[in-house]
Amino acid sequence: MTNHIMLQGTSSHVGKSILTTALCRIFYQDGIKVVPFKAQNMALNSYVTKNGEEMGRAQVAQAEAAGLEPIVNMNPVLLKPTGNSCSQVILMGKPIGNMSAKEYHTGYSLKAFSVVQQALKELSTEYETIVIEGAGSPAEVNLKANDIVNMRIAKLLNAPVLLIADIDRGGALASLVGTLELLDEEERALVKGLIINKFRGDITLLEPAIDFLEQKTGKPVLGVIPYLDHLGIDDEDSVSLEEKIHTASNGELKIAVIRTPKISNFTDFDCLEKEADVSLYYVQAGDALGNPDLILLPGSKNTTEDLLYLRQSGIEANIKMLIAQGTPLIGICGGYQMLGKAIYDPHHTESTLDSIVGLDLLPIETTFIPEKLTTQVVAECPGFQFLDTTIVASGLHGYEIHMGRTKFFQDNFTNPFIITERSETKVHDLDGYVRSDGLVMGSYIHGIFDNDLYRRSILNAIRIRKGLTPLENIVNTARAKQDSYDRLADTVRKNLNMDLLKEIMAAKQ
The missing domain is CATH 3.40.50.880 (Class I glutamine amidotransferase (GATase) domain)
Structure with missing residues (x-):
């Protein structure tokens, strides 16, 4: 039977993609046949597989971390924004047309869910563990009825969920508590733990907040992940680009x-x-x-x-x-x-x-x-x-x-x-x-x-x-990227309760 773990967030850009990448690398290092999965991705950074099929860039990085060649089953639905609340819809790597946000969310997304289920079924026959990434927040009450990427997936697989908050942007405690409050009882029961991401500073100063969270929610905090800069891992979307705009090194x-x-x-x-x-x-x-x-x-x-x-x-x-x-x-x-x-x-x-x-x-x-x-x-x-x-x-x-x-x-x-x-x-x-x-x-x-x-x-x-004198040293991009995956995995191992994570995943069985 395939193991599952799902990473959801209190909002976009809290670190779901990067922590999914980290877990893929950790399980790969441990000799587990692991595969990433995200039912629906919205991003302008895409990639083409060997079969000529288009998929989200984040799942490509996760596949590389898991030692795999990227395939569209890892990301069966890709939405590429074209402007004016409209996106090109890519289904199993092929464009099927442009749709407005309303057309997609109220008329098409649930139709695409059968394709998502088939992709999951095929991955489940081949891999021991599936690390699943959600999108945005599972508590968007206006979108939940037609959502195919968050709790609908967790319910389908009875997958344990880890809920992630970004403490660097502020309001992490309120985001975690508020998100859990907005979930229904069945969904809340699927959340098995909390993760605080992008922490800077002295961890001892955060301990009272961790104690509060665990008492308030009844959910364990599995880890506090430090802020990781310059990972050298591909970014998913233009939200990540905001961090690049005014930053530059002192290169010649x-x-x-x-x-x-x-x-x-x-x-x-x-x-x-x-x-x-x-x-x-x-x-x-x-x-x-x-x-x-x-x-x-x-x-x-x-x-x-x-x-x-x-x-x-x-x-x-x-x-x-x-x-x-x-x-x-x-x-x-x-x-x-x-x-x-x-x-x-x-x-x-x-x-x-x-x-x-x-x-x-x-x-x-x-x-x-x-x-x-x-x-x-x-x-x-x-x-x-x-x-x-x-x-x-x-x-x-x-x-x-x-x-x-x-x-x-x-x-x-x-x-x-x-x-x-x-x-x-x-x-x-x-x-x-x-x-x-x-x-x-x-x-x-x-x-x-x-x-x-x-x-x-x-x-x-x-x-x-x-x-200037030409430089003879040539950066090995592929090697540097693999080293980045290893550094990421090492950091997350040190700051995440891996024993408790394994217990959570085993209990689902």
Whole structure:
């Protein structure tokens, strides 16, 4: 029989995802065949599996922590916000259309629950333990009737629940007590313990509060987890992005990421933050772009709206001024599309506009079509000029998620990449564009900076331009990520009553 443990929170961003990741790693270290699960995820950071199916980024990190290849059964429903209280609904890795919040919550979510149940059934036949993540709060009384991610899952599996509160934001005690009060009796009985997360300071000063909580609720506090900074683990959504906006290290290379309202897959740039010589910062309307050594234009869930945002906010004019002064720019996916002469949307997949003028920095045009391309890729970089350096790399891995098809308008253009595999099928497809002066380039490949040699080659080209000596040491991103999972697991082991957790899980049986 499969063991279950479910992590729910008093609100969003209290640490459910990261503690689920921690438990996946702990059980994996203990030799248990463990798998993560989240019925429904709302996030703009997504990933493409080997089968070309789209899923939430948080479950990918949890799968990696559990030593597994990510599959959509771990996250059968993904909602990708497109704006105006509307989301693209991804079911078992494939888009089924856009729905308003009302349409989804009152008309579709319970229909999707049968798919969620089937995914759970398949995982249960293969794994010893399932670590389940909830979403938001289980006490949202206006949403409970159609909720498929919190207590409906716990009741279905009779899964013990641990309720998490974020003490760093304040009000943790009231949040825990209030959440329990708003649950019905059956739901409250499923909550077997409490966790206080993101604690800073002297734990002895918190002990009276812990005693109060246990007496007031009748639930044990399983642990107080310290505030963990710079974990090096992929973030799930734009809530996490808020913590990045005004934080930057003192690295010699200043890299500015343009933060648009519909930014997606900003995890593309997380690996750059791990480089000691990089100071990465995010810029939005009202912020000073400054004089960066590189500008990054990320992906977007609504390229048209984000392009208008750049134009109306004055960021477009600032970018063009900096490029004219010699600052390089790299666009990924939606950011790449924005760099062209125009974007056409004949089927109105993103907006009511038929077309929009692009930034006109590359001789390309993009047309949106209803079918989304989602595939993992392997690519070669045979050699292109970036600044004053020829960039060469091989065996590059990444993935594509886009509904646009891009056309080139020069015969002598340079493609930075040749895609040699799509979902393990041999191909020979050209990707991206590099301007002749080497200052502007774009690509559809997400995760391209996760390739260590390629990333260091780009950074060294910037160093050479600045008169700095190139660095020979190359950060091993994959190894660093595994080390981060181990550090996280070690910290949670030390601060969580693992014996009591095992008793709780065993008692369910």
